[in-house]
Amino acid sequence: MNKQKAIFNYALRLGDNSLVLGHRLAELCSKGPILEEDLALTNMALDHIGRAQAFLGYAAQVEGKNKTADDLAYKRAERSFYNNLIMELPDKDFAATIARQLLVSSFEYFLYTELMKSKDETIAAISAKAVKEVRYHLAHSSDWTCRLGEGTAVSHEKMQNALNDLWMFTGELFEMNDADAILIKEGIAIDLNSIKQQWLEHVNGVILEATLTLPSSDFMQTGSRKGIHTEYLGHILSEMQYLQRAYPTAQW
Amino acid sequence: MVTKKFTREDIFKLLSFIPDPEIPVVSIKEMGMLRDVILSDEGCEVIITPTYTGCPAMGMIEDDIKRTLSENGVPSVKVKLVYAPAWTTDWMSLEAKDKMRKYGIAPPMSSACTKLTAYGKHEFIKCPHCNSTNTELISMFGSTACKALYKCEHCKEPFEYFKCH
Numbered sequence: 280m281n282k283q284k285a286i287f288n289y290a291l292r293l294g295d296n297s298l299v300l301g302h303r304l305a306e307l308c309s310k311g312p313i314l315e316e317d318l319a320l321t322n323m324a325l326d327h328i329g330r331a332q333a334f335l336g337y338a339a340q341v342e343g344k345n346k347t348a349d350d351l352a353y354k355r356a357e358r359s360f361y362n363n364l365i366m367e368l369p370d371k372d373f374a375a376t377i378a379r380q381l382l383v384s385s386f387e388y389f390l391y392t393e394l395m396k397s398k399d400e401t402i403a404a405i406s407a408k409a410v411k412e413v414r415y416h417l418a419h420s421s422d423w424t425c426r427l428g429e430g431t432a433v434s435h436e437k438m439q440n441a442l443n444d445l446w447m448f449t450g451e452l453f454e455m456n457d458a459d460a461i462l463i464k465e466g467i468a469i470d471l472n473s474i475k476q477q478w479l480e481h482v483n484g485v486i487l488e489a490t491l492t493l494p495s496s497d498f499m500q501t502g503s504r505k506g507i508h509t510e511y512l513g514h515i516l517s518e519m520q521y522l523q524r525a526y527p528t529a530q531w
Numbered sequence: 532m533v534t535k536k537f538t539r540e541d542i543f544k545l546l547s548f549i550p551d552p553e554i555p556v557v558s559i560k561e562m563g564m565l566r567d568v569i570l571s572d573e574g575c576e577v578i579i580t581p582t583y584t585g586c587p588a589m590g591m592i593e594d595d596i597k598r599t600l601s602e603n604g605v606p607s608v609k610v611k612l613v614y615a616p617a618w619t620t621d622w623m624s625l626e627a628k629d630k631m632r633k634y635g636i637a638p639p640m641s642s643a644c645t646k647l648t649a650y651g652k653h654e655f656i657k658c659p660h661c662n663s664t665n666t667e668l669i670s671m672f673g674s675t676a677c678k679a680l681y682k683c684e685h686c687k688e689p690f691e692y693f694k695c696h
């Protein structure tokens with residue numbers, strides 16, 4: 280793998296994570312527990328889709344095959360998507376949404392804070408923008424984790440179950456491959472091990488404040504770095520890509 | 532060709548009338564989204580930066596820029612979207628913040644808010660209707676990605692606050 284291919288792979292992964300999570304959050308439009316939450320979730324969906332557009336646009340540019348961000352979003356099959364599995368899991372209930380938001384937005388916060396120093400100007404610039412938005416997402420999910428954890432016995436149990444269910448998908452957030460190895464040397468990517476401790480401390484802090492317990496299971500799911508996904512991604516793509524598949528040259 | 536007819540200042544002046552589609556009392560220039568104008572033999576390139584990555588108004592702003600300039604006879608207009616340096620609410624002019632307040636939106640405080648702040652524990656946001664600081668956060672996310680929802684305990688009116696970025 281050369282440097283160009285590595286940047287393509289890396290930008291694609293960042294873009295896919297934003298795109299798939301953005302899609303999941305957008306699905307909650309009109310399904311929020313209260314109106315303000317409906318607005319919050321769809322606002323966060325918009326932030327993610329905007330970020331996906333920026334990263335996928337950059338990936339397309341680096342690839343140099345005259346493609347656009349839309350081509351990459353709408354014309355790839357599951358096995359060519361590199362988003363982490365946690366992004367594609369369905370929202371079983373509001374606690375599951377909040378647990379995923381807590382685990383992912385704290386990861387994104389530390390990731391993009393470090394990537395602001397990337398020697399790749401575009402990655403650094405998009406990251407600088409992302410970090411401003413993620414700050415609000417993290418405050419939102421931390422607050423809700425506490426509200427549900429300290430709420431009723433039912434909300435406490437649901438929140439704890441949601442964290443337990445998602446825990447095995449967190450190891451994958453920190454996995455690296457050849458692309459990372461090449462780009463870390465160039466000062467473009469970051470060593471994900473370097474933010475793991477901060478992430479764990481932050482997540483644990485919120486969980487403790489919420490009177491919940493940090494899940495302790497060690498088993499971790501894997502696959503997305505190789506394009507291997509859960510059965511849910513195919514369903515997401517069949518909906519997301521429907522229009523472009525049915526009407527291949529359709530434009531907004 | 533272009534450079535003979537229009538100066539960079541002329542172009543800026545033409546563009547300074549384009550309103551922000553979401554807050555029409557403020558222009559894109561006052562918002563700090565209009566970053567640069569580059570004139571060359573090939574034409575005119577306008578550099579803009581988004582307030583938020585997912586800002587749905589960017590497409591509309593691009594169209595407005597192209598239309599305004601072509602209506603005024605500026606040929607070969609290109610609009611380029613840049614992400615660096617990242618837009619900050621500090622680029623909003625004082626006039627813009629004042630117009631925003633009169634429009635009913637509390638303008639952003641200074642963007643020193645780079646740390647992780649606890650939800651709801653924010654600086655005092657002044658009510659744009661009665662200037663009271665006795666206000667309370669309803670939701671960090673409002674009708675658009677850039678605004679939060681507040682209510683005023685003094686005049687009992689709800690209002691939107693343009694979040695600092």
Ligand SMILES: [Zn+2]
Binds near residue numbers: 659661684685687
């Ligand atoms: Zn008031």
